[in-house]
Amino acid sequence: MTTFSLNSLLLHRFGFIWASVLPIAVAGAVEFAPLQAIDPGEPLASIVSKAAHVVPSPRQVAYHKNEFIGFIHFGPNTFTGREWGNGMEDPKTFAPTGLDTDQWCETLKAAGMTMVVMTFKHHDGYVLWQSRYEKHQTIKNSPFQNGEGDIARELSKSCAKHGLKFGIYLSPADLYQIESKDGLYGNGSTSRKSTIPTDPASFKTAPEKVRADRPAGAPLFTFECDDYNRYMLNQLYEMLTEYGPVHEVWFDGAHPKQKGGQTYVYDAWYEVIRTLAPNAVIFGKGPDVRWCGNEAGGTRATEWNVIPLPRDPKDFDWPDMTDKDIGSQAQLAGAKFLHYQPCETNTSIRHGWFWRDDAQQSVRTADDVFDIYERAVGGNSVFMLNVPPNKSGRFSERDVESLRETGRRIRATYGTDLAKGGKVSAPKLQDGDLDTWWEPKDSSGELVITLPSPAPVNRFVFQEALAKRGQRIEKHALDAWIDGKWTEVATGTTVGYKKILRFPTVTTDKLRLRVLESRLQPTVAEVLVHFYDQPPLPVIATRDASGNVTLALKEPSFEGKGAGFKTSGLTIRYTTDGSEPGPKSPIYQKPVPMTDGGSITARSFSAKQQGAVERFHFGPSKSSWKATATSEENATYDAAKAIDGDPGTFWHSRWSAPAPEHPHTLTVDLGNPMTLTAVTYLPRQDKAVPDGMIEEGRIETSIDGKTWTTAGTFHFGNLVNDPVERTHDLKKAVQARFVRLASVKGAAGKPYAAVAELGVLTAPSN
Known part of the structure; x- marks a missing residue:
């Protein structure tokens, strides 16, 4: 049998030796290590200090650089x-x-x-x-x-x-x-x-x-x-x-x-x-x-690498950590160990x-x-x-x-650093070495980066000295020198291996990074300045219950101060025949009626560039549809919620005792006979839980609502972590006025069924 001492086992499993994770008694110092043990009743200030001494193992340092x-x-x-x-x-x-x-x-x-x-x-x-x-x-x-x-x-x-x-x-x-x-x-x-x-x-x-x-x-x-x-x-x-x-x-x-x-x-x-x-x-x-x-x-x-653990990592089962806050000082307070x-x-x-x-x-x-x-x-x-x-x-x-x-x-x-050849108010911050760094005496400080000449900029990158000093910065801001004064252009919280600050394009020759809050003294190992030449933004499409399609520009989300993706000067052009929109295609000005369903192809245009082509497919309007179900929890979750065009609402079978088992059925009257080619299913969107996620089921169709035929069976996997709309293509087109979804099995074996939106796709009319 392969044998190890306790220290060698910890070195194999976690990349450190146990002696190096315990508080060092000499002068109250704490050694840098991937793990820190917390003493019973230890004050928060001491825990935060230990958190500032948690550093990655060599394999984790290499992983960051990937x-x-x-x-x-x-x-x-x-x-x-x-x-x-x-x-x-x-x-x-x-x-x-x-x-x-x-x-x-x-x-x-x-x-x-x-x-x-x-x-x-x-x-x-x-x-x-x-x-x-x-x-x-x-x-x-x-x-x-x-x-x-x-x-x-x-x-x-x-x-x-x-x-x-x-x-x-x-x-x-x-x-x-x-x-x-x-x-x-x-x-x-x-x-x-x-x-x-x-x-x-x-x-x-x-x-x-x-x-x-x-x-x-x-x-x-x-x-x-x-x-x-x-x-x-x-x-x-x-x-x-x-x-x-x-x-x-x-x-x-x-x-x-x-x-x-x-x-x-x-x-x-x-x-x-x-x-x-x-x-x-x-x-x-x-x-x-x-x-x-x-x-x-x-x-x-806010992404922390220092994670509080409730027990020794050698006894920990490493569950998924999905909370928004997993490493703030509030979370550290209850830790038994701090782990990188x-x-x-x-x-x-x-x-x-x-x-x-x-x-x-x-x-x-x-x-x-x-x-x-x-x-x-x-x-x-x-x-x-x-x-x-x-x-x-x-x-x-x-x-x-x-x-x-x-x-x-x-x-x-990111291949060109606009600050190269300029000046930084601290040395060795543009040497490509994360093991050289600036570290002020206090828990805050500032750096000034002077560019060789004025230039348009909208990206600022900086990194902490993780391998030697751990992750420390909790809050920061970036200023640009504009019209003879400092103007704040972006803010953020944690930094860690790398922080990319995105902000509206400004023309400047000087930027100022202010570290506002930190666990002990902050470190900055590298600073870089860049410009993103933004192409025209992508287009998104939504449709209301009446069948009207709205086109809009999709802007990436931002955290903290800073945004500035350019929307002015962009036009959206579209087609409905499947062809790619060009400079002479119709300009989008108001919602496009698509009561009977169909496709829209769209892209945005600037004076010199064109954006990516986006294709959207829609089934017939649900405005005249009616839905019934074999089981409903209450009016908030009734069958009508599955066809109301709102992904935030959903039909849910009864979960109060006595909750019925599968199968549950949701029946939709389409109002008129249609030639169906596919059925779409949108799972509940409110939270990542298996309750109501229909993993296996049947699609049944009918002309009169009395005689039913099975049009297909489906199996949708990984619904909880990937709750996007699923499409079940029918093996052959079916003429029907009524569609019935029957649940056979719920995710994680749950006995319930739920539908945020049920839809159909139809064959083009002649």
Whole structure:
């Protein structure tokens, strides 16, 4: 068995030695470390002082510098159109015909990314490498390369070729192992002495037997574990010894289904990772990096890396931290330990983590991706953007176009420091070294940055000396020298690894950064000044209950003082025939009536540029529709709320006792017969809870409201974290006046059903 002292175990798991996290008695000093222990009854001032001494581990420092990384979801779901598979898919379902991992890496590199993490085993349990431990749900049983394919091998080689770091996602949840008769997950097996890597032929009968073909010199591990943990440990061992170097290991906390009280021996998992991939951070269910708390690209205005823990991290289970405030002084007050754990902001370029189609599935524009980049990377977070390959095994054209334009904007904006060659009132703040810094004697102070000559500016970047002094700044402001006086142009709170202040364009030759509040003395390690040449803004569309479509400019949200995306001088032009709007297309001046549904294509124009093309599809107006349901909680949640055009209201089945079980039905009278091609479902939008989320159900149609026909069944996965509108395409167009949605299963097994908006899409009229 691999043995460790307490100090060496903590060094392996958390990147520090225990002696360095305790308060140093000499002269009351506190040593800088990734963890600080809090004494019972310790005053808040002392706790805050310790928080100012929490610093990242070397692997976390390297992780911060990644800034923008890629995520790839690929597997059977790509071919079935599901977000979460059920584990029972035919392994031949996975059948890419033109896999091109070089195209992936070339595109992600062009976008400005530094690392790629891929789902080599998602919740369905399908394995995308030549694992010795999976015989059924595996790429070995795929027609891809006659069962000899290995996506991990190809991607790791492409990453090395294109200068990208490589990361792995292994889902602890495994629906195949749960659902299969002989599955290992929750099978009631007892913990047994197991050697990792285990001989596959003796996996159950003699788990202490060593795999004969382990890489030369690779270490052995011995753990007490059950069958499923042994399975996971061997998969980790394969990935970390045969496809590295690995820089991030992603453990998703999602569990579509659990069985048999299965638990995980995370300590053993961490030990294997720390030993075989010492530079890799552990995301999610682990101590290094935490989830941002949403899947929509949302960021906190105040993002702390110093996290209060209620107990020792070696006994902590690392739950999702979704609150808006997780690290303020108010939160620190109840801490038993202070731990360094930065945030990763992850979202997908598409609606959904997996590719579904290139006709209806929406793709984020470069405007959207660039905005998230500035808020995430410039808000003390690492930005992880998922880009799912299509059925051929390539990124689709719209995704590539958006990513390349995003990369162009990043380079054009942040590739030139307008302050270079000027003067800063403190030395070494433009040397590219985060280990040299300015530190005033008090908890506030100011810096003046003089540009070589007056220039238009609208971005200011600065960074703290995290590795040496931790995160300290709590409040700051930026001034510009305009017309002979200082004018405040932006404000903010935390800084951390990087802060990007965005503000209206001003022409100036001098900026002043004021640190207003800090935990002990603040530090600033780097300052940079930039200009973003903003293209015309994207267009958004909304439709009222009468069927009138309103077009508007989409302005990114700002926190604190500072905004200034230019809307003046922009016009919106649109078409309704599917063509791209040009300079001679109609100018939008008032809502466009679309009572019978249809499509609008729009973009904004300035005098010299044109914005991104946006396409919007609408079903028929709901103004004459009527809805009934088999169950309602009360009038606030009655059936009519599902068709009122307001996403903030919703129908909800009865939850008061006695609450009925599934199925619940919502029936809509469309008023007139229509040729239906799809049904749309918007889950409740008020909060991220599974109550009422309809995961599985049926679509039924009728001409007279008496005789019903099943038009299709649906399965919507990951609704709680991704509550966007879902579209269920009917296999064939159906003539109907009545539509009925019947719930079969709720998310997380909940017995309720809810609908914020139910809609239909129709075939074009002749």
